[in-house]
Amino acid sequence: MKENKFKTEISQISETSVLVEFGMKISEDINKKVRTLCTYLDEKPFNGMIEYVPAFTSISIIYNPLDMNSESPYEVVKTILDNIISKLDFSLADEEHIVEIPVCYGSEFGQDIEQVAKINNITVDEVIKIHSEGKYLVYMIGFAPGFPYLGGMSEKIAAPRRESPRTAIPEGSVGIAGMQTGVYPIETPGGWQLIGKTPLKMFDLNRNPKSLLKAGDIAKFYPISYEEYVKLKEEE
């Protein structure tokens, strides 16, 4: 209940940016406030705003101080944001947008799936079942183009990061790190336990929107065979 008392805080964090904080813990309600403000700023960016960067509980807004025509540009931005936030309706229900993501679990794509099963004292099939039955809220996109921070994974398949990170994790790999699951959109080094791979492109320059997922979406995974993976990969 303490979270309800958290007052929205606005503070200057650099010469060109300001942080709006809605709370101090990861929760769907707080994240929804972040997304409500993001949606507003997408539709009505204020004069001099360059961009915003959403996170789990906060959003940083980058602006051009020269556009504020003031010796205290931050004060101008703060007033604008105070105004916007006081008028926002955070109670509007989200339209549920589900994105289904096919995953070829195990084999060479998910080399750590047996490890994940072992850690949790369950079978590989159970890992697949639990992972693909979950509904995952996209809290934010960050780290790499189209990389979703997903919430809602079952603790029954939680697994710590690998002790030595892989130098290159292939694009499309689905992994688990602690209580989180995610999909690697580009080849990058990483320490996540890999359980499978999706043929879908999480980020595609030639697609609109470029990112398959956006904050607020619900991601769902479903198992496919290797043959289906190959077929879908060709279609992508």
Added chain:
Amino acid sequence: MSISVLNPGLHATIQDFGRHGYQKYGVIVSGAMDTYSMRLANIVVGNNENEGVLEITMIGPSLKLEKGTLISITGGNISPTIKEKKIPMGRPVYLNEDCVLNFGPCIAGCRSYLAIAGGFEVPKVMESKSTYLRAQFGGFNGRTLKKGDVLNIGVKSSTANKIIKKLEEINPKGEFVAPSWYMRDSIVENSNSTIIRVFPDRQFNNISDESINKFFNLKFNIDNKSDRMGYRLCGEKIELKEKLEMISEEVSVGTIQIPPDGNPIILLADRQTTGGYPKIAHAASVDIQKIVQLKPNNKITFKQITLKEAEKLYFEREKYIAELKKAIRLTII
């Protein structure tokens, strides 16, 4: 007009002011490490200050340039030459004939910026010409330059043509011609040790008093694992008062993070969009240029200022850039 790459050097990429507006999709900003030098290089050849330039790191390339090209080189001094003659930095240089631009020893700093009047004709990806190596897009085919690459040059601005006319009046002969004036602090001074002004960041109060003391009084070494994403420092370990549960939140150019090993990291152009480590301080925007020109094993010392002071420095610099742009446009040079 075009530029041919005879030898790519160590790490040359096309960069501009960065890719802004797409961090919400996880797309990092990228852009020039030293945006100040990049802007000055563009301004002095009559380009839009946000035009793509070549960022040259440590070991420069060998480039074949055509007669009639107007260039400028700013930032770190990597001994640029044409026919073994030194190319003066921080000012426009007009080529009277086809020639090969070479680089040599790294004399001061480690990143040079080469601007070409007319800019590099590469497609903009998400409104920017910056190269994002890891995602393989932007710049020249999303990668560093390779031997045999041919980079097309765009059309020169009217300001560039006015500058050329002035330079031709100075001396129409020789391989190249350049004025005797140059831009204030467009050239990095030789310095292996520098003082960086910082203001406290969000977790400043979570750092132990002893560590705060060390942070502002001791020198840190630039680690050789430093790159475009961030500069890793080593020296005294910075410790928290107590363990802190952090939720990933914003980071920006100049954020100084303290990872669990206690060695600070200063985040730079290719930083990730958000981060989950405690942030002790944030480098003043005007001092980023000094950081990114440091080489591994160079030394850094931090000096505390207020965010208000950093803001004032920011305004002073922007005022200088605005005046410079005006002077170049009026060619009162």
